[in-house]
Amino acid sequence: MAKFKLDEVDHQILDMLIDNTRVPFTDIAKKLLISAGTVHVRVKKMEDAGIIKGSSLTLDYKKLGYSFIAYVGVFLKNTSQTKFVLERINEIPFVTVAHVTTGKFNVFCKIRAKNTEHAKDVIFMLDDIEGVYRTETMISLEESLNDKKRLMHDIFNSL
């Protein structure tokens, strides 16, 4: 968990790659007035350090017919069942993230579904898990985008 020191150049490279992982290193080099070889070395270093864990596509789930997002808070009968329930939750389709939390809920998860009908099926599966006392659903009416670039800037500016 060693902290890694990123300099301005690393930061700018990350910035461009966060926006588009397939941007050619030659383009990055041109913009930053360095050589493509340097970009290559810097990226490799960040990969080796584990800062860059990988890359993934940004998909439009709405276009795929999955525009429904809800958060579901889960209350357990016994906290000792957390691990078991978390494992069961991970088996349920359309649950995209699950967190063990302090505070109101024991476990907290996000689901992505086609519509209310479909979401209901997913939530029923959560309710059916042994050890789950009850669930509380919050339907997302509007999502304001998760901006990695913004977070990266916040992080970089606070150093």
Next chain:
Amino acid sequence: MAKFKLDEVDHQILDMLIDNTRVPFTDIAKKLLISAGTVHVRVKKMEDAGIIKGSSLTLDYKKLGYSFIAYVGVFLKNTSQTKFVLERINEIPFVTVAHVTTGKFNVFCKIRAKNTEHAKDVIFMLDDIEGVYRTETMISLEESLNDKKRLMHDIFNSL
């Protein structure tokens, strides 16, 4: 918002790109026993259709010193202030997602911070927004990974 029909080949291409956006099209072609040209055309089609919105890096925020995740439920004094408050929330650093929700909270957001101390600063900024009545914080003790590949499979299998 036209739905797009993906076939098995499209699905498999997405699958490989979700794992690693920089995997060469020639590798995808080899694995799927099609030509690299076909992979190129398929990807372009999915990009044009907007299914693929872009690509981004997966970063290790822990390694950057930001291992603290919390969800914050926001209660408003008046629902009519939702839009205003959402705009203010989007200006606050380290808030990574915000949702307008039905159910318990009016607005619901996720924050990523260095530690409890740092998170406190962020939450205080949320509390200070005009129109915010109070907030309720849930600290994430454990996050189980968001697997896009899994969701893609769930989607593809349910068609």
Next chain:
DNA sequence: GGTGAAACTTCTAATAA
């Protein structure tokens, strides 16, 4: 629709500074 090959661009690693 898909293929295969040509032309073009980019990557990568070795060498040099």
Next chain:
DNA sequence: TTATTAGAAGTTTCACC
């Protein structure tokens, strides 16, 4: 650490199935 360079590799287009 960074720049240059050249061979290897990948991308993209297009005539032809």
